[in-house]
Amino acid sequence: MALKPPREPLVWALFSAGGMVAALVLPALAGILWIAAPLGLLGPLDHEGLRLLAVHPVVRIGMGLLLPLFFFHWAHRFRHTLHDGLQLYHLSRFIALVTYGVALGLSLGALWILWSLG
Amino acid sequence: MENAVDTVTLKVFRYRPETAPEPEYETFEVPYQEDWMVLDALNHVKDEMDGSLSYRWSCRMGVCGSCGMTVNGEPVLTCATYIEDLLPGPIRIDPLRGFPVIRDLVGDLGDFMAKLPRVKPWIIRKEEEPLDAGETLQTPEEVGAFRQYSMCINCMLCYAACPIYEMEPDFIGPAAIALAQRYNLDSRDHGADERMDVLSRKHGVWDCTFVGECSVVCPKDVDPAGAIQRYKVTATMDWFRSLLRPGRSG
């Protein structure tokens, strides 16, 4: 087969980096953006303030770094969950190609969206 | 003993391929004393009830690493597991998981014995020094860097606890990697590159998903799970470094 899954050290590094940043930033982001704010705990929302924050170059570059890491974190971990959890050893290569492939596609999509914002 | 003794029920895994093709459980009602270990109860069965029961043991003091079995689903050294802690019973005793069973509670550990030399668990020097060069001294810090990993008694509890090894027997496994690290981290050793071939290849450290159970069951606090994760960090940095240095492939 021509397609080969990527090298383990590379995907493990992406998985680890993604896991670390997800651990550090996601609970706070999710808690404020998708729970506290919609429930009205923070008063009326300022759309323009949030939009300016979202399209700020620092946030865009930060997101461009974080989102691919999140996607590859998922890909690596979910690959092993499927592979070991359901004992799909005969599908080893297929699972790796699909999970990392999805992560790569999502990352490129995210970068394109971030590029075209604003 | 003058007063009435307490008894405990043992449900023991029996596999006798010469008489029965399938394993079965046999129940023994064993009188026990307050300070008995599970191994004492098995010895009682063997001495007084059924001499055909097969299992391994030797030192009775957690040093030899031969009496590892699965007790109530957990891999333990039976010489270090109090019956009192498992009351009221019954206590189920199975062979270690992940190894083919030869008979009763005796598993074949040949797979580990074949893997162990592959990680070259001995000191490798770039060049041998003559004897009259004297000892190679180490500071307490240098010894401290690997001491923990040298405590392994090869009891195989970590392999029995590892679901990956059970399902993917080609995985080189916790103890072998911890022992490789024992030598990699030794200041007298120069063999890390030779071991890397085995450790970072297919079925080396990358099969591990850090379930962490190996470190939970280890009777000697070797922490093989930690050894494997640290090796992943080392192997990853090495790989990135090899990208920067052309001519050496990762």
Add this chain to the structure above:
Amino acid sequence: MRSREEGAATGPDRATTGSDRAPPPAEAGTRGGEIPQELHAMGDRGAPPVQENPRHTRYHPKWHRQPTPLTWWTRNRRYRAFILRELTSVAVLYAAVLLLIHLLALDRGPESHAAFQAWLARPGVVAFHLFVLAALLYHTVTWLNLAPQAIALRIRGRRVPSRIVLLAHHFAWLALSAIIVAGLLFALGDPGEAPWP
């Protein structure tokens, strides 16, 4: 060919049966595949020739192997905690995609953002997001708790105690969370001028 048992039982015959011995047949369908035998525990040099009983294949046909149940991860409490920890990756994926959608909704103007906020405020969606938040928190706690096991920090030759590494990670998490919360509150709750360039 004479029986191997016979050969092993009578002393002088051993050498003769040993020399014409065929290699042990590879057993089909056994675990493991072949393991290179070139190495010996004595090192690469001077490994003594191994006397093998040819009747012993690597896995004897009569040896018993217990298949692993498909639900091995329900075996004990720690395995269950492990599989839940691994499944939090799905929550990370969801959060990443939702962040992207949130950005798009913001970028498309006030109406689109208001519609997105209305969707976020639906009770079912809030309940689902509480569940996602719980998974993300579980990921954070398990990830940070395992960090000291994977990181062997040494300062002046001495291993930094794992408790310090653990505390440092949790402190970093709390500090970063505080910064994110403060930044978002600033952006969300102050109508009018944006305070950054």
